[in-house]
Amino acid sequence: MPAPVNKDGGDGHAHIEVPEEHTVHRSDGEPSPGMKNSKGWDGKLRVPKSALLSNPEALSDPEYSDDDNVMNGEEIVADEDLLDDEDSETEEIMCTHSRIGSIPSLRLERFKHVARICLRQNSIQEIDGLQCLAATLEDVDLYDNLINHMRGFDGLTKLKCLDLSFNKIKHIKNISHLTELKDLFLIANKISRIEGLEGLGKLTSLELGSNRIREMRNLETLQNLEELWVAKNKITALTGLAGLPKLRLLSIQSNRIKDLSPLKEVPTLEELYISHNMLESLEGIEENTNLRVIDISNNQISSLKGLGNLTKLEELWASYNQIADFNEVEKELKDKKELTTVYFEGNPLQLRGPALYRNKVRLALPQIRQIDATFVKV
Secondary structure, eight states: OOOOOOSOOSSOOOOOOOOTTOOOBOTTSSBOTTEEETTEEOSOOOOOTTOOOSOGGGGTOTTOOOGGGOOOOOOOOTTTTTTTTSOTTOSEEEOOSSOOOOSGGGOGGGOSOOOEEEOOSSOOOSOOSOGGGTTTOOEEEOOSSOOOSOOOOTTOTTOOEEEOOSSOOOOOOSOTTOTTOOEEEOOSSOOOSOOOOTTOTTOOEEEOOSSOOOOOOSOTTOTTOOEEEOOSSOOOOOOSOTTOTTOOEEEOOSSOOOOOGGGGGOTTOOEEEOOSSOOOOOTTOTTOTTOOEEEOOSSOOOOOTTOTTOTTOOEEEOOSSOOOOHHHHHHHHTTOTTOOEEEOTTSHHHHSOHHHHHHHHHHHOTTOSEETTEEOOO
16 A cells, blocks of 8 residues: 555554563563563462561462551542653643543643643543643644543634544534644544534645545635545545645545546645545546546556546556556556556456566556566666
8 A cells, every 4th residue: 555644543553462482571670570471470479589578478368468557648639640740841741541531630730831732542531621721732632532522622722733533523513713723633533524624724634534424525615725634434426625726635545436527626636545445447537637646556447548647647556456458558657757656466467467567567667666565676
C-alpha cells in the first residue's frame, strides 16, 4: 500500500512478542526474582537465603495477613498529584495511558503557558476543565478515551489542532466557534453525518476515517481545506466536493465508489487514494491533470484508459486489478516523464508471466525507477 501519512491512526500499533527465555526486569534495572518471562509470575517466590525475615510465616501460609500493622494513610483522589512535578512554566503537558478519568482533577489552572495538552489513552468521558488554559492553548489531543459528546470547548478560540479520534462521538457539534482550527481528527468514532463545520474557514485537514458516513456533504464552507480523509466509511459517490477550491489530497479507500466522473469538480487534486472500492474503469478522471499520485489498488479495473492526460503523474499504485495488456501500459504511461513508481502486482499481466514481468515493465516504461516494492537498477 502507498504511504498517505496521517495522524492516525488507526492500525499503526506494532505488537512485539518477547521470547520465552527473556528475563523480565524491574523498573530499577534488576532482574525480577518472581518472574521469568513475558507471561507473568511463574508461581515461585524467591527469597535470598541470607535474608532475615520478621514474619517468615508469610512464605508458607497462603492466608497470612499483617493487617494489624498497616499504617493509616491519606486518601488521594485519582489524578490529583499527577502533575505535581511538572514545571509551572511548561508549554506542553503530556499524560498518556495514565488512567486519567477527570480533566478537572489535574488542576490545570496552575499552568499559565500551556500551548499543547496530550491526554491520549485514558478514561476521560467528559471534556471539561480546559477553559483555564484558553489564553494559550492551541493543540488538544484526546485520542483514545471514552468521550461521547463534543462539549467543553467554550472559550478555546485559539485552538489550531483538535484530535478526538478513537472515542464514541456520534455528532460533530459545538466547534463552529473554533475559527483558528486548522487540523481536525475524528477517526474511528460513530459519526454518520458530516455536519457542524460552518465557521471553520481556516481548516486545512479533516480526518473522518473509520466512521459510519454514507455521503460527503456540508463541506462547502471549508474554503481552505487541502486534505480530506474519509477512508473506511460507507460512501457510495464522490459528490459534495465541488466547493473545495484548494483540495489537493483525497483519501477515500475502503468505501463503495463506482464512478470517478464527479472528480472533474476538483481540478486541484494532486493525490487520490481510492483503493478497495468498486471501480471497474478510470473513466472520468481525465480532467484531473494535476494528479501526481494515484492509488487504485484492489478494484476491478481492466484498462488504464483515462490516464492519458495526466502528464504530472509520478506514482501509480494499481495492484490487484484486472490489467492484462502491456501494450496499453506502454501507450498510456510511456510519455509520463515524471512517472517513477508503478505497482502492478496481482494483475493478470504479472500473474501470467511472473518471470518476465519486471523486464516487460522496464521495456514499456524506461523512465521507471521502482516496480512494486523493488527499485530498478540504473
